[in-house]
Amino acid sequence: DGGITQSPKYLFRKEGQNVTLSCEQNLNHDAMYWYRQDPGQGLRLIYYSQIVNDFQKGDIAEGYSVSREKKESFPLTVTSAQKNPTAFYLCASSIAGRQATRPYGYTFGSGTRLTVV
């Protein structure tokens, strides 16, 4: 079955520690996205990538970093510079991008819940 896999499901970070959240898709989608969701809130865009080796900052990129070395993978690193990282992190992918001939919806992973301890 095609889809997006996020791991781990739960992650605990100590103060001053960097952690990396994994996102892998086998849908052959060009575009991938990272969103942050706080309790009872909507989603806020952290980073997005339309093509391999290229990515753009979203609305809340400070304290986060990403890489896009392979089409299938878009890992997110939460650095120690992110002062309030406790949240639910969602990865998504889409066909939509510069090559899309019509708009498509996003496919989401099941999320990673990050907690600072």
Next chain:
Amino acid sequence: SQQGEEDPQALSIQEGENATMNCSYKTSINNLQWYRQNSGRGLVHLILIRSNEREKHSGRLRVTLDTSKKSSSLLITASRAADTASYFCATDTVDSSYKLIFGSGTRLLVRP
């Protein structure tokens, strides 16, 4: 930046009733999408409506779009307990194409 705002924030109805959720947005869009999120899970894409469309149907879902009022509504007919979830609208705006901006969501509770 928050583009879409859903109304109401929370909605509680009896099974079998219809549920209507509204979404307002601020800037011109290419398309508007609705998603569902069950508690603690990822989002599931429900329906997409383009800026030149006024209404779209998918099963028990009906979406309308009024670009002059910058608003959309999602109607779920004959609701079921399994429809209990949060519903989000998301806009693909003209000036920030290829990335969706999500609203804050409507929490729907369908009582059996």
